[in-house]
Amino acid sequence: MIVRVLDIGIAGLLLGGIYALIAVGLTLQYGVARVLNIAHGEFIMIGAFITWSLYIIFGINPLLSLAICGPAIFTIGFLLYRTLFRRLRISSASPAAFEGSSMLACFGLLFIIQNLAILIWGADIKGYSYLAFPIRFWGQTFAANRLITLGFALAIGLIFYFFLTWSRLGKAIRAAAQDAAAAELMGINIDQVLALCFGFGALMAGLGGTLLSMSYKIQPTMGLEYTVIALIVIVLGGLGSIPGSFIGGLLLGLVGSIVTYIQPGLSLVAYYLLFMLLLLAKPTGILGK
Amino acid sequence: MPVLEGKGLTKYFGGLVAVSNVDLHVDEGEIVGLIGPNGAGKTTLFNLISGALPLRSGTILFKGQKISGLKPYEICRRGVARTFQSIKVFPDMSALQNVLLGSYFGVSPGMSSMEALREAKEILEFMGLSASSATRARDLTLASQKRLEVARALATKPQLLLIDEMMAGLNPTEVAQAIELVSSIRKNGITIIMIEHVMKAIMNVCERIIVLHHGQKIAEGTPQEIVSSETVIKVYLGERARAAS
């Protein structure tokens, strides 16, 4: 019994690590840059497919791909903000109007990215085998790639957390999250900071995608499901809270693995029910006031 | 019997006390002024009475019936109307439509369209807005927008009207007109509580003044009593007097 609980718990953490990473990415984009990025999952998908291509075509180690995918997707995100969202932000009458129009623009991005990916890679399910050998501890077997995924997800999350807390740029980002207008008055180049935030959000998604591709099958239409999960997690963690989304991600992973153990196929349904209950009971999230 | 009675009204924002254990009563036909420095909790008190914010503790009675805990629209339909400090007209609706909404959904929602229309026009006339009844609210001047807010509130046929800073930002002529309007609203039998920073207006029209400071009621009385009250001079008028000198 205890072994089984442990089994479910660790499986949940493995799943939750990825959720946490992609949710932190969305929090940066929504909580700070005010863009409710419905195309978030597409950045995950892009990360996964770039990793897949590099591995299949050039034989590049997926872990090395982290260093390639990350900067590439960061640049895409950064440029998207500088061109598209900055323009929308300036032309919007109010922050609420910007939230609406930027979200709708993200729909457009969703279609563009997803269909470009289908045109490039085809619509089929893909996958590769990397570090798929079993590792045993506490009397349980786990696939090595999943453990590495978890390790990297936690490490990236921690590094980013320290970056936000200690670095100058991190402090500017947190200031912008509190009050963009005031931050601007304090001499922060707000356009730059918001664009960086959007870029970092895309980066997290891209890294999440790379890690995902090591242990799950991938497909150009996979993004939507991860977007929904990331949305649920950021509500769970309280909109805009980075530690909240990290913890929320891990928690949702646990819920997912428990439900998968009881009734496979219903995990997304369970997430959604949790989401509904949370909205009713405590719309400010688990760490909210 | 008082029209409005509040007992032990308390509200916190996080750890911050916004309104603390305030008792108040307003009699029928009175004009009561609510004054105090910025952040004293005046608008919060209005938000509590009108149901925009839930009370932390305390009860509010309107004509002897409990209204605390009701939703804003229910409180409005009982006969409490309000205006907003930061103007909240419906910007893309005409002045007439703004007021019509009040006639349709206020205290007597069952009214026929013709009747509502007639009433809305009467109220616009009364507020001196007849000429701009077809103008979109966003195109009105600040003074007219403020009057439109009062007109919309009046259209709900309230017995108690809460006016939040009607005079701020108006020029002296407009202030004089606004004072005139407040007095004539009262003559129609409507009880009024008004938040105001323009002292001239408060001293002119109010029969009784309540002073809030840091969320607490520190004084209450006629304009004469308030002007000569030691505590009030110290916390409120004193600041101004010193600033002016």
Place this chain on the structure above:
Amino acid sequence: MDIARVISKRSSALWAPFLILILLASLPLCAPQYTIILLTTIFMYIVITVSWTMFSGPTGYISLAPAAFFGVGVYTSALLGLVLPLPAIIGIGGLASFCLALFVGALTLRLRGTYFVMFTFGLVELLLHFVLWWEVNITGTTGRVVPTVNNTKVFYFMLIIFVILMFALYTIRGSRFGLALEAIGQNEDAAAHTGVNVTMVKVITFAISAFFMGAAGALMATRWTYIDPKIAFNPLLSFMPVLMAIFGGMGQLYGPIIGAAIFAYLEEFLITRFPYYYMLIFGTIMVIAIVYMPEGLVGLIRRLLKSSTEGRHART
């Protein structure tokens, strides 16, 4: 004189749509089957887009649930297709969506707009996965066969749904309920303090708009003959009405109709031959429309017309 002009203007506004309607209704007598099928699809998109605009236009709450309500209609048709006549199925499909929307609306429309977007976005995925799980694990099927109805009949029913929808829309717009809805979109707080039960007005409008989506779904299912959860709850149907309405322009009643007609027509030509290019173009137009045409096609044309007439005045 003024009154006479108003009356004549009003009657021409009444007669024009009536004539178009008669024209459309007599079309099956002479037009080929292909045209009828194409028109049915176009009207399906118009119905979904206009009913989406009915709620999301005035209130500004962006609903991503159309696919959910449409799918509920589709499954009603699949479950009851053999037992009940078509009008009853359409009605029940609509009612089922209406009830779902009442429930979802009551839960979420008290909350901030962002939560509403997320919630409706997830609703489609939830229903899709739940029905998928149910069909595989409980009923042991993957898809269902829906009894077919002839194309002309489907066309007429779609036209009827459209007419009822337009009638409902006009009635709401002209009523005090419609005024309240508009007020909510412009300032929800002020509306609440003016005696409007904002939650109720929002929830009821949301449910009415869902009714038409469900009805359209129930009807369209009869044309597809085979359906499965992925066809019924296709998330694309949630995004389409948003784009079509924005592209057409939501300021005017006919904006969404024009937007839906253009895209439905484009889709017909492109989706069979170049499906992914179509979607790519779709996304690109969406981004361009949001950045460069905030008032949509109708707004853009109006602005162009206005500036050209102003230019002429300036010259004379």
